[in-house]
Amino acid sequence: MKIAVTGLNNTDNPGPGVPVIRSILAEKDFNGEIIGLHYENLEPGIYMEGIKSRSYMIPYPSQGPEALLERLKYIHFRENLNIILPTLDSELYNFIYISNELEKLGIKTFLPTFDNLEKRSKDKLSEFCKKAEIDTPQTFILNSQSQINEVLKKLKFPVVVKGIFYEAYICYSIDEIFSSFSKVVSKWGLPVLIQEYLIGDELNVAAVGDGEGNTLGAVAMRKLFITEKGKGWSGVTIKDENLIEMTHKVIKALKWRGGLELEILKSRNDGKYYLLEINSRLPAWVYLTQAAGQNLPYLLVKLALGESVKPYEDYEIGKMFVRCSLDLITDIKTYERISINGEL
């Protein structure tokens, strides 16, 4: 069996590809090969030993689904792929768009639906939470700077200014809001979100939904160390039924299909749990889930193959990860092969 996996950018802002691959390789039932799919010639996963057999460059998501399909047809001709596991948010639309074509080629996937992605998007999250009766911070969607003063009549300082895809700034004054608004718009465009700022502990859950509303696995984690970029550099599995219940509720309401990550805040003011974001893929810390007894990436493999899957019931608490940074040594000849041929 050959499984192609994207997201080999194991940098200080890591993609989930390498941890997804490590989880699959850790599964004793797995007997196959991993093929890497990369966007950049210097993605560390390309150079890591024992991660993939070969790796191929694929076109950036901005080049559209047709370019992706053409490239995958070539890779499939070379490798005879069985499954593709995309692991990045930004590429999901293209992969969903071509999933039927991939199926015809004999390549299986297990992806969220367009409807899943639409309902969990940052500008729709409040609406979804209201319907599903889930707490979320009060959020306003702005299409112009002129709306800022109106929003501030309803919110207290500080507030959070968020981009539609990435980035968030905590603002303590109106000047900071205007400045952050401009920064976010220049990078991510409109709309911009302004959200009430809640004080509390940020907790995460990685989970898999079967597309029928059932949760097949869910592991909660608390970050112990966060980098300047806001990425968890260390974390520990925890057991808080409120987190798992919220996860079940979200997956049921969305009929979520595939992997996801919930970002939840436990407020220090009222003790309530607020849903901050739903990320439409497994997180970069997902290797921890298999260590704790739930191999969520391998669940996706089984689901893609159409195998029946028994939901995980429990996991070990107190399992920790500590991320590390080390230098891989390679040769300029290797880099040359990747740069010239687009594959290694």
Add this chain to the structure above:
Amino acid sequence: MKITKNLALSESGFAFNGSTGDSFILNETATFILQKIKDGLSEKEILDLILTEYEVNSIQAEKDLHDFITQLKIFNLLEE
């Protein structure tokens, strides 16, 4: 008094709250008290044990024990 669910306490004095991910390093006396709470002893029973085990006057011991229990509540390590 009841220790919060999912609290693991080791003999070394390391306590891990599996519900929140918080961890604590306790000194010998704190470990002793927390272990006794875990065993189901009341505040009065623990105070009596402290007076037996340690050279301390009862007023000071009662005050310190009460302070420590208050701290445990603040850190959500005791269920109400």
